[in-house]
Every structure is written in structure tokens, then in C-alpha cells.
Amino acid sequence: MLEISGLSKIFGGLTAVGDFSMTVGKGEFVGVIGPNGAGKTTLMNLITGYLPPSSGDIRFEGTSLVGLAPYQISHRGIGRTFQVVRPFSEMSVEDNVMTGALFSGQRAATLAKAREAAELPMELTGLTAKRHVMAGALTLGEKKKLELARALATSPRLLLLDEVMGGVNRGEVDELMLVLQRIHAAGVTIVMIEHLVEVIIALSMRVVVLNFGRKLYEGSPDEVVEHPDVIESYLGRPLDVEAA
Numbered sequence: 001m002l003e004i005s006g007l008s009k010i011f012g013g014l015t016a017v018g019d020f021s022m023t024v025g026k027g028e029f030v031g032v033i034g035p036n037g038a039g040k041t042t043l044m045n046l047i048t049g050y051l052p053p054s055s056g057d058i059r060f061e062g063t064s065l066v067g068l069a070p071y072q073i074s075h076r077g078i079g080r081t082f083q084v085v086r087p088f089s090e091m092s093v094e095d096n097v098m099t100g101a102l103f104s105g106q107r108a109a110t111l112a113k114a115r116e117a118a119e120l121p122m123e124l125t126g127l128t129a130k131r132h133v134m135a136g137a138l139t140l141g142e143k144k145k146l147e148l149a150r151a152l153a154t155s156p157r158l159l160l161l162d163e164v165m166g167g168v169n170r171g172e173v174d175e176l177m178l179v180l181q182r183i184h185a186a187g188v189t190i191v192m193i194e195h196l197v198e199v200i201i202a203l204s205m206r207v208v209v210l211n212f213g214r215k216l217y218e219g220s221p222d223e224v225v226e227h228p229d230v231i232e233s234y235l236g237r238p239l240d241v242e243a244a
């Protein structure tokens with residue numbers, strides 16, 4: 001579904017992403033971890049067209065995304081969330097989700113159609129009961145769900161998540177994990193960048209570890225947490241997978 005090959009992004013003299021390759025198959029849930037500054041957000045911005053690559057290729061369902069604008073990539077079926085959520089605070093939850101449907105590839109032609117298209121995303125994220133609440137009044141965890149619902153309203157086949165769990169409390173992390181499992185079970189392929197390694201280990205089928213913009217390791221969650229290079233460069237200590 002997604003094939004990244006020899007991808008590099010150089011800022012001045014700094015290689016933020018260097019000769020990076022990975023593939024994501026339809027139906028997968030792939031986690032991406034790495035220390036601060038490893039290049040995770042840059043990688044996401046390259047895939048979604050917010051940054052042009054210095055070299056390399058990114059192909060989605062057989063065609064290259066390089067040179068396309070973010071809205072064109074969204075129209076092709078790739079949705080994303082942002083590290084810092086920015087809902088329209090003065091608008092209701094439902095209206096916020098509708099904006100996703102109105103500006104997506106299968107653009108809803110009428111408000112009634114957009115309202116209809118907002119139903120499933122609200123249901124999957126558990127926001128249906130909050131549909132009339134102003135987005136500004138939501139907790140951070142709920143705002144993260146809204147960010148997910150807005151992205152889902154664009155009908156993505158591939159969803160890229162940038163630090164969805166950032167800043168939310170433990171109870172909300174557990175709720176968001178259930179939401180992500182529901183989204184995945186609904187048929188959406190997911191690539192997730194996350195600092196909380198326990199979350200990545202619990203949800204991902206495969207984990208890619210980035211370090212200094214390069215792929216340090218790639219494997220199953222169990223392999224990754226036991227790999228000496230990953231422990232040394234990132235985890236600092238072996239992780240108790242059973243407890244995760």
C-alpha cells in the first residue's frame with residue numbers, strides 16, 4: 001500500500017531523514033518510535049506532502065506522491081493527525097467532524113451528506129454523545145478523539161498518527177487505545193508515531209525504530225523491545241512487555 005524508498009530530507013547540513021525505506025501493507029498497524037529529534041515528524045510531513053523530500057520516493061497504491069500538495073495526498077486516501085490539535089473551538093464536535101467530510105476526496109456535496117459522513121467517525125471515536133458540545137469545552141483526550149474523527153471523515157484508507165497520546169492522562173490513554181483498535185478493526189491501515197512505547201507495543205503488528213533519521217531496527221514488538229541496539233539508543237532498559 002505504502003512504499004518508501006531511499007527517502008532523505010536534509011535541512012541545511014542536517015540529515016533529518018536519511019536513506020530511509022519502509023513498506024506498509026494494507027490492513028497493517030505499524031508503530032514508529034525513536035528518540036527526540038530522530039526524524040519521526042519529518043517522516044510524516046514528507047509522506048503527507050507538508051515537506052518536499054531531498055531525494056527518494058514515496059509511493060501509495062502504486063503511484064508516487066512526490067510533488068503532490070497535502071490536499072492532493074489527502075484526496076488520494078491518506079489521512080493524518082497533528083501533534084498539536086487545533087479544532088475549531090467555537091464549533092460543535094459534529095460541525096468539526098463535518099469539516100473533514102466537506103474537504104475530503106469524496107467531498108460531500110451537501111451539508112446533509114457531510115452530516116451523514118460524520119456519523120461513523122463520531123461513533124468510532126466515542127464522540128456521538130458529545131456531538132453538540134463546543135470543541136473548546138472538550139478535555140485534551142476528547143480533543144484527540146475529535147482530531148481522529150476529523151481525519152476519519154476524509155475517508156482515509158491509510159491513517160498516519162503523530163503523537164496521539166501526547167499530554168493525555170492514563171485513563172484517556174486507555175480509552176484512545178480502544179478507539180485506535182476500533183478504527184483499525186473498521187479496515188483502516190494505521191502508521192503510528194508515539195513516545196509511549198507501551199502503547200506501540202500493545203497495538204502494533206510491526207515496529208520501526210528511527211535514530212538520527214535512519215532506520216535502526218524493524219521487527220515485531222517483542223523483537224524490538226529485546227534488541228540490544230534499541231535498548232541502548234532508546235529504551236535505556238529492557239521493557240517488560242507482559243506489563244505493557
Ligand SMILES: Nc1ncnc2c1ncn2[C@@H]1O[C@H](COP(=O)(O)OP(=O)(O)OP(=O)(O)O)[C@@H](O)[C@H]1O
Nearest residue numbers: 011014015016034035036037038039040041042043
Ligand atoms: N524545518 C526544519 N528546519 C530545520 N531543521 C529541522 C526542521 N524540522 C526538523 N528539523 C530537525 O530535524 C531533526 C528531526 O526532527 P523531527 O521533528 O522530525 O524529530 P522527531 O523524531 O519528530 O522528534 P520529536 O520526538 O521531538 O517530535 C531534528 O534535529 C530537528 O531539529
